[in-house]
Amino acid sequence: MSLPKKEKIAIFWLRRDLRLDDNAGLYYALKSGYPVVPLFIFDKNILDDLENKEDPRVTFIFQEIENIRKDLRLRDADLLVHYGFPLKIWKQLSDEYNIAEVYTNTDYEPYATERDREVYNILKKKDTVFKICKDQVIFEKKEILSGQNSPYTVFTPYSRAWKEKSNDFFLSSYPSRKYLKNLLKWYGPTIPSLKEMGFEYSHYDFPSAKVSEELLGNYAEARDFPAKEATSRIGIHLRFGTVSIRQLARKAKEHSNVFLNELIWRDFYQQILANFPEVGNGKAFRSAYDHIKWRYDKDDFKTWCEGKTGYPLVDAGMRQLNAIGFMHNRVRMVTASFLSKHLLIDWRLGEAYFAEKLLDYDLAANNGGWQWAAGSGTDAAPYFRIFNPTAQAERFDPKGEYIKKWVPEFGTAEYPEPMVDHKFARERCLKAYKEALDQAN
The missing domain is CATH 3.40.50.620 (HUPs)
Known part of the structure; x- marks a missing residue:
């Protein structure tokens, strides 16, 4: 019919x-x-x-x-x-x-x-x-406002208000399946094939939509270590709505406050995008940071994209991204900081590269994360806080397991020297950022 x-x-x-x-x-x-x-x-x-x-x-x-x-x-x-x-x-x-x-x-x-x-x-x-x-969120737009009746722009007070408000009413599921009898009875034509739309079938092994209680139980202590399989990998399912945020939030509330915070970050960045749509169109959340005089060095950007910077944690992250469309969140912060602060290359270029490569790409979260790393966003790391990629590797990949997996030539003559000295890069970044902020003021 x-x-x-x-x-x-x-x-x-x-x-x-x-x-x-x-x-x-x-x-x-x-x-x-x-x-x-x-x-x-x-x-x-x-x-x-x-x-x-x-x-x-x-x-x-x-x-x-x-x-x-x-x-x-x-x-x-x-x-x-x-x-x-x-x-x-x-x-x-x-x-x-x-x-x-x-x-x-x-x-x-x-x-x-x-x-x-x-x-x-x-x-x-x-x-x-x-x-x-x-x-796709528990709270949207202006559902959670500060005492001044304005959207929160700092995560910690937002998360407190989110938790206070998130009662059973907001976390309850919609029984949509129960009413599928109200669908129109009909049969449609065949759907357009991937080939007809100009695409080829990808034989990618997509992660599961299930989050185990065991993973949630270990999440707080294990999630920062990229060598461990300790994160949910559920981003693609949240991005395309193949899982319910309400069901996930209920489970997180019961088993892991730290995992729940990650879901709240997601709501936070969505309400930032809804209330400050200019960030989705390439503007810095803190407008003063639009005065930064970025370097644009095609070769340096290419070196970062390919994971050949000479900083093994950065390189491991970029190669993981290029190979499987995923990068561990701790490493996302380090690679983003390296591009925007060590190389002084505009964070928007990194944001666009992640958008192209990440399976779980989501504009609100990707933009929020990149602006955080660059210092221009909400809750941003202060501009003078610059990740030391070597110290980050020693702390979060102490045995080098993650690095060895993605950078097998590390420790051999084939592995490049660091493309930029950390101390020099730090001083160059501080100078450029200070000049921009002085100009804005």
């Missing part, structure tokens, strides 16, 4: 929420009183910018879409899948079908915000209601 042209329907638009369980927007759509058609759009605005045509993230999304479709078909329902430009697709859908309501979950990135505003305008012309729900 094909999609009816005249029957009033509700559409649920999947984006960063690729699951049928505990899905806020899907839940509200299924309770709307209209038969529901789930929709996913492979967005050419995003896909056309990806240079790697074997990008594992595209394969991951494609696989999850196939899984959702199989699940829906067991219920005689289907997933409508389009490939193209969202505004053009919504114009076609609104002309072709009798859409009473559209539901989706909020995406806080600048591109998504603008896209949703334009989709709203398209639907409004047809008197179609467009409802956007909170799903």
